[in-house]
Amino acid sequence: KQEVTQIPAALSVPEGENLVLNCSFTDSAIYNLQWFRQDPGKGLTSLLLIQSSQREQTSGRLNASLDKSSGRSTLYIAASQPGDSATYLCAVEETSYDKVIFGPGTSLSVIP
Amino acid sequence: GAGVSQSPRYKVTKRGQDVALRCDPISGHVSLYWYRQALGQGPEFLTYFNYEAQQDKSGLPNDRFSAERPEGSISTLTIQRTEQRDSAMYRCASSLSPRLAEITGELFFGEGSRLTVL
Numbered sequence: 001k002q003e004v005t006q007i008p009a010a011l012s013v014p015e016g017e018n019l020v021l022n023c024s025f026t027d028s029a030i031y032n033l034q035w036f037r038q039d040p041g042k043g044l045t046s047l048l049l050i051q052s053s054q055r056e057q058t059s060g061r062l063n064a065s066l067d068k069s070s071g072r073s074t075l076y077i078a079a080s081q082p083g084d085s086a087t088y089l090c091a092v093e094e095t096s097y098d099k100v101i102f103g104p105g106t107s108l109s110v111i112p
Numbered sequence: 113g114a115g116v117s118q119s120p121r122y123k124v125t126k127r128g129q130d131v132a133l134r135c136d137p138i139s140g141h142v143s144l145y146w147y148r149q150a151l152g153q154g155p156e157f158l159t160y161f162n163y164e165a166q167q168d169k170s171g172l173p174n175d176r177f178s179a180e181r182p183e184g185s186i187s188t189l190t191i192q193r194t195e196q197r198d199s200a201m202y203r204c205a206s207s208l209s210p211r212l213a214e215i216t217g218e219l220f221f222g223e224g225s226r227l228t229v230l
Contacts, residue, residue, distance in 0.1 A: 036219075105152075
């Protein structure tokens with residue numbers, strides 16, 4: 001059974017710092033990995049999607065990497081801003097069942 | 113529609129009542145997912161559809177929960193004889209492709225339906 005974990009559960013950093021969020025998954029048989037952002041009381045917004053054949057994806061200040069063999073992904077946020085404060089979730093799409101399984105999320109707070 | 117639409121946004125019901133939650137996916141999206149999210153946790157998979165076919169319902173907690181998507185568009189998640197433990201945010205998502213990997217597509221979420229069972 002696929003399990004997705006995220007470390008740390010919560011993170012607080014001063015504005016301007018670069019930071020890394022981690023995602024691990026137990027079964028490397030995935031089609032892709034996706035990072036989402038969730039603001040309090042809101043829905044989920046897709047940030048980046050990495051296909052299983054890719055190593056990384058970049059969008060603005062965000063860079064996500066994928067090491068499928070080791071079951072790990074990282075989301076790198078450069079020059080963090082208070083507006084980046086949110087919960088960040090990773091999700092993998094399994095090849096075996098086509099389900100998209102989410103991790104528990106990392107709650108990020110960027111202090112002005 | 114422009115985005116995934118869920119209704120009602122908020123539902124308060126008494127224990128034992130049945131509830132129906134509706135999801136209207138983005139027009140043309142083939143896949144539709146239902147998730148349940150508890151406070152402070154990631155979304156928990158319930159079930160999903162490709163077109164009108166329910167592909168996987170292994171995440172439904174018990175037989176009080178059911179879902180349908182009869183015409184391959186709007187979906188309804190029904191909870192019979194609700195219990196307090198059913199209280200949660202229920203989220204619907206849709207994607208363009210039956211398999212996300214075939215297209216560089218994304219999973220688009222609605223705002224969710226918050227269910228409170230008293």
